[in-house]
Amino acid sequence: MAGPIQQWTIVALVAVGTFFLTVGTIGLLRLPNVYNRMHATSKPTTLGTAAIFLAGFVYFGPGGAGMPSLIGIVFLFLTVPTGAHMISRSAQKIGVPFLGSVTWPAEAADGGESDGDPDGESAE
């Protein structure tokens, strides 16, 4: 049913998605802090699952189950950063310490917000 170009596209997308999921899990296991782990899981996991959803779209086509795949991509890009942001906020409210000289952006400077996070660790 699917041509050879379509099949190899599906194989490549599944390989890319599996690679990104692997990177996210390695980051979850090896990084030292809650915030760094969340930074490591949210973005690569979103990209990997979006690539696998794209493989589903290529396989099923726009007529059948391809449209739910695209809706799944949009849904992931909306919900995963929201969930990660809520976990990071609750972790800061609980009092999980930061690494080194990292501070919460609201407390960093009194006048105006600080743009330069040292590691870009928060709110991702």
Place this chain on the structure above:
Amino acid sequence: MAAEPLVATAANAGLVIVSALCVLCGYRVIVGPTVPDRVVALDAIATNVVAIAVLFALKTGRGLFVTVSLVLAIIGFLSTVTVAKYVTEGDIIERRE
């Protein structure tokens, strides 16, 4: 419709790898020193299960499992937000007095 052998092989390999990643995330769920660590690991497991559902749809050639993955994504997001609110507030739906 029957799945093509090449796509089925790729989906099988992906299923094995992503299942192993779920087990590795389970290590962080068990060991993780704080509660947000466990929540982050469970969120990663939920996203991996979404990918597993799509890979299973590719393996069997049934489009129904893409819808299953959408439902799993919704449940994972809701559980993450609920646990985050519960950890902070001690309550999920805030009462106004």
